[in-house]
Structure formats: C-alpha cells, structure tokens
Amino acid sequence: MFNSLTLTIESIGSVVVRRIESAGRLGTFLAQIVSRLWGHKFPLGETIKQLHFVGARTVPLILISGLFTGMVIALQFYDTLIRFGSVELLGAAVAMSLIRELGPVMAALMVIARVGSATCAEIGIMRNEQQFDALDCMAIDSYHYIMLPRLIAALIAVPLLTALFDVFGIGGGYIVGVLIHGVSEGAYLTGMADTIVWNDVLMGLIKSTLFGGVILWISLAKGFYLHIEQKNAGAEGVSQATTNAVVLSAVLMLFVDYIVSSLMI
Amino acid sequence: MKRMNLNFIVGLFIIAGMAAVAYLSVTIAGVSGYSKDNYQLVAKFSNSSGLKKGAFIEIAGVKVGKVTNIVLDKEAFESVATFTFDDDVALSEDTIASIRTAGILGDKFVKISPGATDEMLSSGDEIIETESSISIEELVSKYMFNSDDKS
Numbered sequence: 001m002f003n004s005l006t007l008t009i010e011s012i013g014s015v016v017v018r019r020i021e022s023a024g025r026l027g028t029f030l031a032q033i034v035s036r037l038w039g040h041k042f043p044l045g046e047t048i049k050q051l052h053f054v055g056a057r058t059v060p061l062i063l064i065s066g067l068f069t070g071m072v073i074a075l076q077f078y079d080t081l082i083r084f085g086s087v088e089l090l091g092a093a094v095a096m097s098l099i100r101e102l103g104p105v106m107a108a109l110m111v112i113a114r115v116g117s118a119t120c121a122e123i124g125i126m127r128n129e130q131q132f133d134a135l136d137c138m139a140i141d142s143y144h145y146i147m148l149p150r151l152i153a154a155l156i157a158v159p160l161l162t163a164l165f166d167v168f169g170i171g172g173g174y175i176v177g178v179l180i181h182g183v184s185e186g187a188y189l190t191g192m193a194d195t196i197v198w199n200d201v202l203m204g205l206i207k208s209t210l211f212g213g214v215i216l217w218i219s220l221a222k223g224f225y226l227h228i229e230q231k232n233a234g235a236e237g238v239s240q241a242t243t244n245a246v247v248l249s250a251v252l253m254l255f256v257d258y259i260v261s262s263l264m265i
Numbered sequence: 266m267k268r269m270n271l272n273f274i275v276g277l278f279i280i281a282g283m284a285a286v287a288y289l290s291v292t293i294a295g296v297s298g299y300s301k302d303n304y305q306l307v308a309k310f311s312n313s314s315g316l317k318k319g320a321f322i323e324i325a326g327v328k329v330g331k332v333t334n335i336v337l338d339k340e341a342f343e344s345v346a347t348f349t350f351d352d353d354v355a356l357s358e359d360t361i362a363s364i365r366t367a368g369i370l371g372d373k374f375v376k377i378s379p380g381a382t383d384e385m386l387s388s389g390d391e392i393i394e395t396e397s398s399i400s401i402e403e404l405v406s407k408y409m410f411n412s413d414d415k416s
Contacts, residue, residue, distance in 0.1 A: 048275050056278035095293060160282025167285045170293075197319075198294045205286070 022229065029221045033151055036144040046149035054115050054150070054216075055157030059164065061110050066165035069106055070172025073097055078181050087181075091188035092195035094173035095166075099196060099204045101261075103166040108211035108253050110165075111158055112246055116219040119150060120245035123223025124238040132224070147224075151216050158212025159205050166204065203264045210260065211253050218249040302352035303330070304388035308362045312397040313344035315373040316364050322348055322375045329354045332375060348375065348392075356392075358384040363396035373398060 077093045123146070126132060135142045170192070177183040222229070222245035229244075230237035310316075313335060322330040330350035338345050350356070359380030366373055386392065 048272060051275045051278070052271050055282070056274045059278060059281070099289065099293075157278075157282075160279065160286065163282055163285035163289055167288055192293055193295055196289075196293045196295075198290065201286075201289050201294045204289075 025225055025228070026218070026221050029224065030217055032143045033147045033217075033220075036141065036148045040141075040144050043145060043149045046145065047152050050149045050153035051157055054111070054153045055160060058111060058114050058157070058161055061114060062107055062161045062165050063168050065106060065110055066103075066168035067172040067175075069102060069165075070094060070098060070169030070174075071176045073102065073169070074173035074176040078177060078183070087183050088187040088191055090177045090183050091173070091191035094177070095170055095192040095196050096200065098166050098169040098173075099200050101257075103162050103169060104204050104207040104211060105254070105257060107162040107165040107208060108158065108215060109250065111154070111161065111212065112215050112219075112249050112253070115154070116215045116249050117242050117246050119216065120219040120223040120242045121238055123220055124226045124241045127224060127226045128233055128238065147220050150220060151213065154212035154216040155209055156212075158215070159208040162204060162208035199264070203260065206264070207257060207260050210256050214252050214256055215249045218252060219245045222248070303349045304352060305333070306348045306350065306356070306386055306388070306390055306392055308346050308348060308392040308395050309338065309341070310344045310346060310364065310395050310397045312400070313346055313364060314398045314400060315366070316344075316346065316375070316398065317373070320372060320374050322350065322377060324354070324377045324379060329377070346375075356380070356386045357382045358386055358390075359394065360386065360392055361394040361396065362392045364398040366398075 074090060074094050077090055078087065081087050081089055081093070126146075132142050135145070174185075174188060178185050178188050222241045226237055226241050227233050230240055316332060316335060318332060318335060320332040321328050322332065330348055332346055333349045334347035336345050337343075348362070356377065357380040359382050361378040361380070363376045363378070364373055365376045
C-alpha cells in the first residue's frame, strides 16, 4: 500500500522533472543559436541555401493552398452574407480573416508539414550517424554552421510566404466572389481597402515571423536532442522525434497565435 | 552555374515575397510614405459616443479627412474632437459638424455641412456648430419617460 503510493508519487515526479528538463534544453538550445549571431562570421551561403529550401521551394504549395483557402472563405462568407443582404462586405471579410488569422496560421502549418518535419528528420539522422560529433572533432560549431542559417532563413521566409498566401487568397476570393457570384468588383476591392489598416498587416507579419522561429526552433531541437529524448535512437527514434516536433510546433504556434492576437487587438 | 541558379531562385522568391508585402501594405492597408498636407480643427460635442480615432470625415459623401483625437474637456464635460482635413479643403466659419452612423450598424463618421460665409476657418480654429451622436437608447428612454409623465 505504502509502496504503491511512493511509486505513484515517483512517477508523477519523474514526468514533471523530464518535462522541465526538456523545456530547459529547448531554452538553452535557442540561446546557443542566438548567441552565435555575435562574434562569428554570418553564414551567408548556408542561409541562402536554406532560404531556397524553406522559402522558394514552399512557394508552389503556398500558392495552391492560399488560392483554395481564399476561394472557400469567399464561398462561405458569400453564402452567409447574402442572407443579411450585405454582400458588399465580402472583400472586407475575406481580407480581414486572411490577413489577420488564416494567412499566418495556414502558411505556418504548410511550413511545418513541408519544412519542419524534413528538418527534424534530417537533423535526427545526422545525430544518429554521429555527424555532430564529427563536426565537433573538426572544431566546426554546429550551432553556427547548421542551426543558425536554418533559423534565420525561417525568420525571413515565413513572413514572405504568408504575404504570398494572403495575396493569393484574396485573389481566390476575387475569383469566387466577383467572377463566379457576381459581387461588384468595386465593392470587393474598396471594401477591403477601407477596412484593413496597417495594424492588421503588421499583426500578420509579426505572427508569421514568430511562427517561423517557433517551427524551426522546435524541429531543430527535437532532432538535435534525439539521443537524449528518445529510447531507441534508430529509425524508430527519428520517426518519433519527427512526430513530436510536428505536434509540438503546431501546438506552440497556435498558442503564440493567441498571445499575439490578444496583445495586439 | 549551380550556385548562380540557386541565388537566382532565392532572389526571385525574396522579390515576389516583398512585392506581396508591399501590395498588402500599400494597396490594401493604404500606407503611404508621404502624407498630404493637412490642417487641424477642433469641435466640441456634448456626446461623441461611438466616434473613434481614425473615423472618416465626409463632405457630401466624399472623404476629406480623419478624426485624429478625442478628449474630454474636464471643465465643461464636453467631448473635444480634433479633425485633420486635407489642405485643399477650405471651410467657412458657419460649417456644421455632425456625428452620423453609416447604415444602421455601421461605424460612426463625421458629416460636414459647408457654410456660406466668407470668413474661413484656419488651422486650430473651432467648429462652433456641432450635432452630437444620436443614441437610440436615449431617444427610447426619453419617449418612455415622457409617456410616463402624461399617464
């Protein structure tokens, strides 16, 4: 009886300790990367390579998902607004929801799916093959050489991807609202311009920059600490770490989303 | 050659992204680097409920300026609104400023009815003639209390 009670308390304690350790690892990992900004040559070539991977190669996916998101929002809002006879609000509704909320979140989810998972798996396999130990042996700073370019690339690329998503979403809304359902073009475009203020655009940009940071931070850290956090460091460990990275970065991204929204509204 | 190609694609991506940001900020959010020359007038209202900073000022339905500040006059307990007009809009002294609502549920805006005298208002002057916001609740309660008195 007493023994089982001790065991229960022990297991609760070990879970809490592990969580706190994991949070601490994530924090020091980020601090290590950020500290490489000073006193080192900026890794420009690597950053451009990562911009290509994170940014340019995600563009087709962003364009297609942006277009369809815009089209479906326009369709739903059209169907709702027509019941109140205020279809002229369509442009404002589409642009407002895209720029403030859906653009940053959907673009970030696309980046998690395409970039976060790939990065975590890549880093995890590098850890498995002891490539980080090899880099250490050659006195190459892996935080500086591997991590920093990826984080910087995400901070630059994700806001730009989000802006492309917004523009294509607005275009998709235009196709459905104006071309298919015959909402007046002037109402759609001026409605948008009258409603959206700089603060809305700024909120979208701040959100997406933070999302980009969160996604790559979590994905890199989960891959890098594979050998500490996973029981089996083999293929199973990589798959487990990738799943963890995707889930944690998506949840943390939505949490940051709420915090930024509540601070800026 | 490979390197060249990569840089080119990344450059293209950055330019496209920047263009999208510029489109969102300039065309849709209406941010522009230069601002038209403008001047300020103040107006006092007994009630400016619902009027917000940034609300439009219209003459005959055309936007000519914005409400830039609303504060309380602590002695007279009146609302003091500062209006910023485009410089090319000249108003005479007997201009009337009234707070109106766009549609039934729309935002409050300021409607300016131009006057006819030759005396023009210059920056910092006060628009004397104002009409406050109309509150439906107040109208209803006035009606109810009046009918109570009669019965």
